[in-house]
Amino acid sequence: MDEKNPEEFYKKLREQLTETSKWPSNYLYKFIVETATGKIDQIEAIFDNMGAVINLKKSKNGKYTSVSITVNLNGPDQVIEKYKEVGEIGGVISL
Template identity: 80%
Template sequence: MDENNPVEFYKKLKEQLTETSKWPSNYLYKFIVETETDKIDRINTIFDNMGAVIDLKKSKNGKYTSVSIRVDLASPDEVIAKYKEVGAIEGVISL
């Protein structure tokens, strides 16, 4: 994400999602977080009760965890809203 201009980043993302997907759609999020923190639980809470499938995979040395989340969403706006919620968690890297 362009941290210098998040408004422009999300505007461009919305355009891309609108052009490349039919909505509602199944969307895949990918995040990287430090393993030994409460951040994974916080991410899980954001996607709780949405029917999301969450897959965790630790890095080779176990310091980081890849969090993949597949979830059905109604629109690009919903995708962006979830990115913003997760983005509020310090230290989470969105891929």
């Protein structure tokens, strides 16, 4: 994500999602977090009660965890809303 101008990033993302997907649709989020920080629980809570499928994969040394989340969403605005919620958790890398 463009850290310097997040609104421009979200504008481009909204345009891309509108052009390339039919909604509602499944969307795949990928995040990287430090394993031992409790941030995985915070991310999981954001997607709680949405029917999300969450897969976790630790790095080779176990210091980081890849969090992949597939969830059915109604449109680009809902995709962006979840990115913003996760973005409020410090130290999470969005892929």
